Amino acid sequence: MKIDFEQNMGLGASAPKHVAIIMDGNGRWAERKGLLRIAGHKSGVETVREIVAAAGESEVKVLTLFAFSSENWRRPETEVGLLMELLLTALRQEVKKLVRNNVRLRFIGGRDAFAPKMIKSLIEAEAATVNNTGLNLVIALNYGGRWDVAQAARRLSEDVLAGRRTPDQINESVVGQYMSLGEFPEPDLFIRTGGEQRISNFLLWQLAYTELYFTDILWPDFGKQELARAIEWFKSRQRRFGRTGQQIKQMGHA
Numbered sequence: 001m002k003i004d005f006e007q008n009m010g011l012g013a014s015a016p017k018h019v020a021i022i023m024d025g026n027g028r029w030a031e032r033k034g035l036l037r038i039a040g041h042k043s044g045v046e047t048v049r050e051i052v053a054a055a056g057e058s059e060v061k062v063l064t065l066f067a068f069s070s071e072n073w074r075r076p077e078t079e080v081g082l083l084m085e086l087l088l089t090a091l092r093q094e095v096k097k098l099v100r101n102n103v104r105l106r107f108i109g110g111r112d113a114f115a116p117k118m119i120k121s122l123i124e125a126e127a128a129t130v131n132n133t134g135l136n137l138v139i140a141l142n143y144g145g146r147w148d149v150a151q152a153a154r155r156l157s158e159d160v161l162a163g164r165r166t167p168d169q170i171n172e173s174v175v176g177q178y179m180s181l182g183e184f185p186e187p188d189l190f191i192r193t194g195g196e197q198r199i200s201n202f203l204l205w206q207l208a209y210t211e212l213y214f215t216d217i218l219w220p221d222f223g224k225q226e227l228a229r230a231i232e233w234f235k236s237r238q239r240r241f242g243r244t245g246q247q248i249k250q251m252g253h254a
């Protein structure tokens, strides 16, 4: 089911409904303190907790977090292994709290790559929160923007082959429904911590008109004040979606 929303124009104090975050800088945070990189990832989990709570208390309806990219498998085996363990532990510890806080949890990304016990806990975590009606928390795991386009194309062609659609019915709106997050409004605000100004194969289709916010703050140091700062910055943007600034003013958004 697609959640309806008016195109969120920003400006005039409208808060972002969907915030998508690349949580970057855990490793450098740890290295600067003379710690092992995994200590940075552990500290990053604390930040996730704080940001999820802050989003739940705000007007944000959907929070999408990039936790592990399809390229992160290239990291040393030990780091990948520790990240998987950390994820499993976090799931085990957090799901009850998410249920209590009315958060609905979902995962996007290719699941086949994970160990069976991981796949099982992803399914169980989603099932445990399926009836929650508060914040939608989406965790991107083994996710890549190009993977997403490819999986949408694959599923769409399966539907065409099965006679459920014809090629001439395929338009942007239909493709959008096959993409991950298809049931949500597109992200209004994108945040990347850690100082890099790149997308790193995160949501390629969905970020077409998202406001992009980059901060040098490393993810373990990002907190609810920084989230509030990013949201304030978002509110100061005039979102034109191709129109002129004058048109936007006449539409009453400024």
Ligand code: IPE
Pocket (backbone or CB within 6 Å): 023, 024, 025, 026, 027, 028, 029, 067, 068, 069, 072, 083, 194
């Ligand atoms: C982001 O922090 C977390 C993951 C990619 C899993 P990094 O681990 O990329 O931290 P830096 O960029 O090396 O500092």
Ligand code: IPE
Pocket (backbone or CB within 6 Å): 022, 023, 024, 025, 066, 067, 068, 069, 072, 196, 198, 200
């Ligand atoms: C992006 O961060 C992926 C996640 C935060 C999960 P990376 O640290 O992997 O990105 P690059 O490799 O520096 O572009």
Ligand code: MG
Pocket (backbone or CB within 6 Å): 024, 025, 026, 194
């Ligand atoms: Mg990084």
